[in-house]
Amino acid sequence: MNQLLLSIALWLHHSKRYKETKHFIYDLLKGEGNPYKKYVDLSIIFLIVTSVFILIYEVKHPVPHWLDTYDIYFVSFVFSVEYLLRLWVHNNLSERIVKEYKEAEFLGREFVPVVILKAGLIEKLKYMLTPSALIDLLAIFPAYRPLRVLRIFVLFRVLKLLRYTKSINQFIEVLSNKKFELLTLLFLLFFIVMTAGIAIYVLEEQTNEQINNLFDALYWALVTISTVGYGDISPVTPEGRSISVLVIISGIAMISFATSVIVSAFSEKLSELKENRIIEQVNKSKSFLLVCGYGQMTKMFFRQYAQSYDNYIILENSLERMEQARKDGYDAIYEDASRYETLSKFNAKHCDITILCLTASDVENVYITLNAKSISSRITVIARANDSSMVSKFKHAGADHILMPNKVANSMIYTAITQPTMYKAIHAILTGKNIARMDEIHAYECESIVGRTIAELEFKRAKLLFIGIDRGGNFLFNPPSSAVIERRDTLLVMGRKISLEYFKTRYQKGC
Amino acid sequence: MGKKILLFGYGNHGKYIAKGLVEDGFVVQVVENNPLHHTQAVEDGFESAVEIDITKDEALIGLNPSGYQQLVCVMDDEHLNVFLTLSLRSLFEKSYILSISDSIHVTKKLQMAGANRVIDLYEVSANKIHNILNRPVATRLLDEFVMYKNGIGFKELVIPEGSFLHGLMTDEVDLSAYGVLLVGLIDEMRGHHFEFITAGFNHRLDSGDTLVCIGEEAKLAYFKQLIASPHYPKG
Numbered sequence: 001m002n003q004l005l006l007s008i009a010l011w012l013h014h015s016k017r018y019k020e021t022k023h024f025i026y027d028l029l030k031g032e033g034n035p036y037k038k039y040v041d042l043s044i045i046f047l048i049v050t051s052v053f054i055l056i057y058e059v060k061h062p063v064p065h066w067l068d069t070y071d072i073y074f075v076s077f078v079f080s081v082e083y084l085l086r087l088w089v090h091n092n093l094s095e096r097i098v099k100e101y102k103e104a105e106f107l108g109r110e111f112v113p114v115v116i117l118k119a120g121l122i123e124k125l126k127y128m129l130t131p132s133a134l135i136d137l138l139a140i141f142p143a144y145r146p147l148r149v150l151r152i153f154v155l156f157r158v159l160k161l162l163r164y165t166k167s168i169n170q171f172i173e174v175l176s177n178k179k180f181e182l183l184t185l186l187f188l189l190f191f192i193v194m195t196a197g198i199a200i201y202v203l204e205e206q207t208n209e210q211i212n213n214l215f216d217a218l219y220w221a222l223v224t225i226s227t228v229g230y231g232d233i234s235p236v237t238p239e240g241r242s243i244s245v246l247v248i249i250s251g252i253a254m255i256s257f258a259t260s261v262i263v264s265a266f267s268e269k270l271s272e273l274k275e276n277r278i279i280e281q282v283n284k285s286k287s288f289l290l291v292c293g294y295g296q297m298t299k300m301f302f303r304q305y306a307q308s309y310d311n312y313i314i315l316e317n318s319l320e321r322m323e324q325a326r327k328d329g330y331d332a333i334y335e336d337a338s339r340y341e342t343l344s345k346f347n348a349k350h351c352d353i354t355i356l357c358l359t360a361s362d363v364e365n366v367y368i369t370l371n372a373k374s375i376s377s378r379i380t381v382i383a384r385a386n387d388s389s390m391v392s393k394f395k396h397a398g399a400d401h402i403l404m405p406n407k408v409a410n411s412m413i414y415t416a417i418t419q420p421t422m423y424k425a426i427h428a429i430l431t432g433k434n435i436a437r438m439d440e441i442h443a444y445e446c447e448s449i450v451g452r453t454i455a456e457l458e459f460k461r462a463k464l465l466f467i468g469i470d471r472g473g474n475f476l477f478n479p480p481s482s483a484v485i486e487r488r489d490t491l492l493v494m495g496r497k498i499s500l501e502y503f504k505t506r507y508q509k510g511c
Numbered sequence: 512m513g514k515k516i517l518l519f520g521y522g523n524h525g526k527y528i529a530k531g532l533v534e535d536g537f538v539v540q541v542v543e544n545n546p547l548h549h550t551q552a553v554e555d556g557f558e559s560a561v562e563i564d565i566t567k568d569e570a571l572i573g574l575n576p577s578g579y580q581q582l583v584c585v586m587d588d589e590h591l592n593v594f595l596t597l598s599l600r601s602l603f604e605k606s607y608i609l610s611i612s613d614s615i616h617v618t619k620k621l622q623m624a625g626a627n628r629v630i631d632l633y634e635v636s637a638n639k640i641h642n643i644l645n646r647p648v649a650t651r652l653l654d655e656f657v658m659y660k661n662g663i664g665f666k667e668l669v670i671p672e673g674s675f676l677h678g679l680m681t682d683e684v685d686l687s688a689y690g691v692l693l694v695g696l697i698d699e700m701r702g703h704h705f706e707f708i709t710a711g712f713n714h715r716l717d718s719g720d721t722l723v724c725i726g727e728e729a730k731l732a733y734f735k736q737l738i739a740s741p742h743y744p745k746g
Contacts, residue, residue: 289644296614301637303615308641356640382643384636401643405636409611410527412635415657416609416628417516417528417581418535422667423628424705425695425723426657431638436695436707440649465709467692467725470648475655477663477727478687490648494694495709 005113009097026089029082035350038284041164044082048139048157048164051075055154079140079160086136090127093120135159166280170273178265185258189225192254196247197221203239210234225251275333278313279345282331285311287352292316292337292368293359294325297384297405301358302330315342338367340375348376357383357399362390366397373398429494439500440470441491446507449491455481462503464495517542517579519565519595521552522587524611529557542574544591565595568602576603584610584626593620600625659728665694666731668722674738681714689737690730697721 012018027034054063054071097113104111127133138156162168175182201217210233211217220233224247235241282288288311291298298314314332316322325332335342337355346353355372357365365383372379383399385391386406394402412430416423429438443450449457459466468477470490476483485491493500515538518529525541529552532539541560543549552560563570565586576582582599586592589612596610610626612618613633621629642650656664670676676684686693695707698714705723706712714720724731 296633297636300615300631300633301640304634304637305641308645354644358640382640401647403636403639403643405632406523407527408635408639409630409632410524410531411657412630413524413528413583413585413609413611414531416630417532417583418537419665419667420581420607422665422723425707426665428707429653430635430642436709438646438649438653440646463709463711465692465694468652470652475652475661475663478690478692481687492649492652494707496711499709 002111002113005097005117006101006111009094009101009113012094013098022089022092025085029086029089044078045161045164047075047078048161051157052154076140079136079157083133083136083140086133087124087127091120091123093117096120132163135162170276174265174269174273175262177269178261181261182258185254185261189254192225192247192250193218193221196225196243199243200235200240203243204235204237208233208236208240221247224248225254227251227255271334275335278331278333282311282313283347283351285351287354288312290315290337290343290346290353290355292355292357292365294321294330294332295358295360297358298325298356299328301356302328306330338364338371340371343371343375348379352378352380354380354382357381359384360386362386366390366393369394369397369399436494437497437500438467438492438494441493441500441504443485443487443489443491446504449485449507450487452485453481454479454483454485457485457507459493459503462495462506463499464493464503467492467494514538514581515540515579517574517576517582519543519582519584520586520592521548521557521560522585524585524587526551526555528583528585530555540574540579545587565591565598568598571598571602576606580607582606582608584608589613589617593617593624596621596626597624656725662728663726664728664731665723665725666735668724668731668735668738670716670718670720670722671739672718673741674718675740675742676716676738677718679716681708681712681716684716686724686734689726689734691724691726691734694723694725696723 028037028040031037051071054067057063096116096119100113100116101111128137135156138153139160141153141156162172197214197218197220200220201211201214204211205217211220216233220235223230223233224244227248235244289309291301291312291314294314294316312331314322314325314330315335315337316325316332317334317336317338319334322332322334337343337357343355353372353376355368357368359365359368362385365385369381369383372381377398381399382401382403383394383397384403384405385394386404388404388407391402391404412423412427415426419426425436428436441449454466457466468475468491469479469483469485470476470492471486472488475492493503495503516532517540518525518532519542521529521541521543522545525548529539529541533556539557541549541552541557542565543552543560543562544565546562549560549562561574563574565571576599582603584592584595584599586595592610592612596608599606599608607628608626609628609630610621610624612621612629612631615631615633618629618631618634639650642653655661658664681693681696684693693708695705695710696714696716697703697705697720698717699719700715700717706714716722724734726734
C-alpha cells in the first residue's frame with residue numbers, strides 16, 4: 001500500500017506535464033493576470049445568469065426540454081468540474097509524500113505516508129468548509145423543480161457570482177474593515193428586538209389577537225425597529241404602544257448609526273479602491289508605462305505626448321503633487337515606487353512594463369531602478385540621471401537607458417551654436433515633427449521585406465530617404481542598392497509620417 | 512572658423528558647452544557674476560573670463576557684445592538668465608541671443624524677453640524619452656550622427672558659384688554614389704528656410720543654396736571639393 005502510494009506520488013512528482021497542467025489550472029482559477037482567466041470567468045458568469053434566468057422564466061411559462069437539460073446536466077457538470085479542480089489545486093499531496101519519503105530515507109526512519117496524506121486531506125476538508133467552497137458545492141445542485149423549496153438552491157448560484165465579480169468582493173472587504181462597529185450594532189439590535197419582543201408578548205398575548213406566539217412578537221419588534229412598519233401586527237394596549245414609541249426611537253438612532261458606519265468605511269477606502277481600479281485596468285493591457293515622479297520633466301513629457309500613450313500610471317510619493325497630476329487630467333496614484341510592494345502589484349509576468357524614473361533625486365531613481373529590476377528583468381527602465389557620476393551606478397543597477405537632461409540640453413545648445421541652420425533640421429528630426437521623422441522599420445514586423453534588395457523596396461517612390469541598416473548593433477550607412485534585407489535588420493529611414501505609415505502597411509500586408 | 516561666442520554663465524551647462532566649442536575652434540569669451548564659477552573658468556583655461564555684475568547695463572556694454580556672432584545665456588539662476596536676455600536684447604537689438612530654460616514658464620518669458628532661440632532643458636529631454644520609447648534604434652543612431660560618433664554625421668554645404676549642381680533638379684541628382692545622402696536644403700529662391708527632401712518638392716538647385724547632407728566625414732569633405740567642379744563627375 002505504502003509502496004503504491006509512493007510510486008504514484010513519485011510518478012506525479014516527476015511528470016512535467018502534470019505539474020504544468022496543475023500550475024496552469026491554478027493560474028486560471030486563482031491567479032492574477034492570466035490572459036485566459038477573463039474568458040473562464042465570463043463563461044461561468046454566463047452559466048450562472050442563464051440558469052437563474054431559466055428559473056425565473058419557468059415560473060410563468062413552460063420551458064423547452066433542452067433548456068431543462070442544459071440547466072440540470074450541463075451547468076451542474078461544469079460547476080462540479082470547477083469545484084473538483086479547485087479542490088485539486090488547493091494543495092499538493094504528491095509533493096508532500098515525496099518530501100516525507102525523502103526525509104524518512106535521510107533520517108533512516110520508517111516511511112509512513114498515511115499521516116502526511118491525512119494532514120493533506122484534512123487541509124482539503126478545511127478548504128471545503130470555507131464559505132466560498134460551500135457555496136460552490138451547493139451551487140452544483142440544479143434547482144429541483146418538483147419541490148418548490150429546493151429551487152432556492154439556485155440562489156447559491158447567484159452567490160457564486162461573488163467569486164467572479166470584483167466590486168461585490170470589494171464591498172464585502174470594505175465592510176469587513178468595520179467588523180467591530182457592525183457587530184456591536186448587530187448585538188444591540190438583537191438585544192432591543194429580544195427585549196421589545198418579549199415585552200409585547202408578555203403584555204399583549206392575551207389581548208391582541210394578532211400576536212399568537214413569541215415569533216409574532218419578535219417579528220413585530222423587528223418590523224418596527226427597522227422603521228418598515230408593515231402594520232399587520234400593531235399594539236393595542238397603552239403599555240404596548242409606549243414600548244412601540246421606545247422601539248421606534250431606538251430604531252431611528254440605529255439606522256443612522258449603521259448608515260454612518262458604512263459611509264465612513266467607504267470614504268476611508270475610496271481612494272484605495274480607485275487606485276486599485278487604475279492598477280487593474282492597466283494590468284489588463286499588453287504593455288504600459290509607469291512614470292515615477294510628477295515633476296518638471298514628467299509634466300513636460302505628458303504635456304507633449306500624453307495623447308500618444310494610452311496605458312500609463314504616474315506614481316508619486318507626495319500627496320500634493322499626486323493631486324496636481326490628477327488635476328491636470330492624468331492617471332496618478334499616491335504610491336512610493338521605491339517600495340517592493342508597490343511595483344509588485346503590477347503584472348510584470350504578462351505585460352511589457354516600461355518604467356520611467358524621472359524624479360529629481362538621483363538616489364531615488366537608482367533605488368527605483370534596482371527595485372524594478374529585482375522584481376523582473378523583463379521590466380525596461382529608462383532612468384534620469386542628473387549627475388554624470390551616477391551613470392555607472394545606473395548601469396550597475398541595470399537601467400536600460402540612462403537619460404541625462406543636462407547632457408541632452410548641452411548637446412542641443414552646442415548644435416545650435418555651431419550649426420545654427422542645421423539646428424532646425426536636427427531639432428525637427430529629434431522632435432519627430434510630421435515633415436521629417438527619422439524612424440526605424442523592424443524587418444521582423446514587415447515580413448515581406450525580408451529577402452528583398454534595397455532597390456526593390458523603392459524608397460524613393462514612397463518619398464522616403466533610406467539612410468542605412470542597423471544589423472545587430474552595427475550600422476551600415478548607405479549600403480549598395482543590391483544589399484538584401486535580413487530578418488534581424490532595422491532599417492533607418494527619414495520621411496513624412498504618412499509616407500512611413502504607407503510604407504509599413506504596404507509591406508505588412510505582404511504585397 | 513574662428514566664430515566668436517560670448518558665453519554668459521559657467522555653471523552646469525556653460526562648462527560643457529565652452530569645452531566643446533573651444534575644441535571645435537570657436538573663440539569663447541566667458542562671463543560670470545559668481546566668483547566661484549569665475550575661478551573655475553580661469554582654472555579650466557579660460558584666462559580671459561571676466562567677472563562682472565551682469566545686472567548693470569554699463570558692465571554689459573563694456574563687453575562689446577556686438578563684436579560677437581552669438582550671445583549664449585546659460586546662467587544657473589533662471590531669474591538672472593531671463594533678466595540678462597532682456598537686458599541684452601534692449602541694449603543690442605541685432606545680436607543673436609540663445610538662452611537656456613528649465614521650465615515651460617521660463618521658456619515663454621525668455622521668448623518675450625527677445626531671445627532668438629530658447630532651448631528648454633525639459634522639452635528636449637521629454638522628446639528624448641518619447642523617442643527612446645518609440646524608436647530606440649533610430650534615437651541611438653541619430654545621437655551618434657549628431658555627435659559624429661561613428662564617423663557619420665550631418666554637414667551643411669553651400670553650393671559654390673559654377674558648380675555642376677547649379678541648374679539640376681533634386682530628383683535628378685543621386686548623391687549616394689558619393690557616399691552622401693541629401694537630407695534637405697535651403698532653397699534661396701523659395702525663401703530662407705530649411706526644407707526636407709522628403710517633403711515631396713522637386714527643387715531646382717542654384718549656387719548659393721545650402722545643402723544639408725549626411726555621410727561619412729571623409730566622404731563629406733571630398734564631396735565638398737567635388738561640388739566646386741563645373742562638370743558632373745563620374746562616381
